Amino acid sequence: MPECRTDLREAAIAMKLYSYFRSSAAYRVRIALNLKGLAYDVIPVHLLRQGGAQFSPDYLRLNPEALVPVLIDDSQLGSGAPVLKQSLAIIEYLEEAYPAVALLPPAPLARAFVRGIALSIACDIHPLNNLRVLRYLARQLKVDQEDRDAWYRHWCGQGLAALEQSLAADARVGTYCYGDTPTLADCCLIPQLFNAERLDCDLSAMPTLLRIRDACMQLDAFVAAAPGNQPDAE
Numbered sequence: 001m002p003e004c005r006t007d008l009r010e011a012a013i014a015m016k017l018y019s020y021f022r023s024s025a026a027y028r029v030r031i032a033l034n035l036k037g038l039a040y041d042v043i044p045v046h047l048l049r050q051g052g053a054q055f056s057p058d059y060l061r062l063n064p065e066a067l068v069p070v071l072i073d074d075s076q077l078g079s080g081a082p083v084l085k086q087s088l089a090i091i092e093y094l095e096e097a098y099p100a101v102a103l104l105p106p107a108p109l110a111r112a113f114v115r116g117i118a119l120s121i122a123c124d125i126h127p128l129n130n131l132r133v134l135r136y137l138a139r140q141l142k143v144d145q146e147d148r149d150a151w152y153r154h155w156c157g158q159g160l161a162a163l164e165q166s167l168a169a170d171a172r173v174g175t176y177c178y179g180d181t182p183t184l185a186d187c188c189l190i191p192q193l194f195n196a197e198r199l200d201c202d203l204s205a206m207p208t209l210l211r212i213r214d215a216c217m218q219l220d221a222f223v224a225a226a227p228g229n230q231p232d233a234e
Contacts, residue, residue: 014075015040018059018068020047021230022198024126025087026069027191030230032091034221035182036101040071044232047131073097088122091184103184113170114178117163117185121192125159129195153201160196163189164206173208175215182216190216194227 017033017040019026033040045068046053053059054066062083063070071084071093084090095103104111127133129152137143137151167173177185193213196203203210216222227233 014073016043016072016074017041018043018045018062018070019230019232020045020068021227021233022195023047023068024130024191024195025067025122027194027225027227028087028122028187029069029071029090030225031187031190031222032094032103032184034225035103035187035219036094036098038094038098042231044230046232088118088184088188091187095184103182103187105178105183110172110178113172114183114185117167117177118188120159120163121188125156125163125192128155149199152199156192156196156199157201160192160201160203160206160209164209167212168208173212176212182219182221186212186216186222189213190222 015033015038017026017029019030019042021044030042044053045059047068052066054063054068060066063085065085067085069085069087069090071090072081073084073093074081084093091103104114134148134152137148138145143151167177172178174180176182177189189209190213193203193209217226223229
């Protein structure tokens, strides 16, 4: 289990991940770090409490976008290492800096296939349903909770249904999204399915995605990254 830091200014371990336990984007990075066997220190950034710790001056100095995750890797880059932002960019950095456990297959076409799955989740499904979008619907557009939940289920369900159709028909799919080794695609899929189930999306017509999810959750790397196993879990 990653060690927890509660002060944004603490820096005891070389690799530090600023994370929120239910953030899909931070969840992706936790899975990738765990699959690669990399030690890291979780620094919780609570996105809801007291208006959101992501808007604190300390955090905004790290990431003016007020988003998680943020990764700082002093082990490779030394003291004063630059801030790494955006979950897929962070995972691509880990892939290049720590290639011993690969999250992308070697062949260009296979890499494009895996990246395509990851991007369909991270760029098409997740952005329509993340916290700042739902907050805007509530606060600026005055959309009530029932309609916000319907918004979430519509866009999440539509995207996952299309992904189910694609993966169910593709011979490259194995135990996981690509073959029999977890990849970047699985790092993105599992958090999205977690949030879909948390918001009561109907996944009954998605047996391929659920089968892959069940296989992933047999692995310690995915279990340790799960929201309920984080130091800031509520």
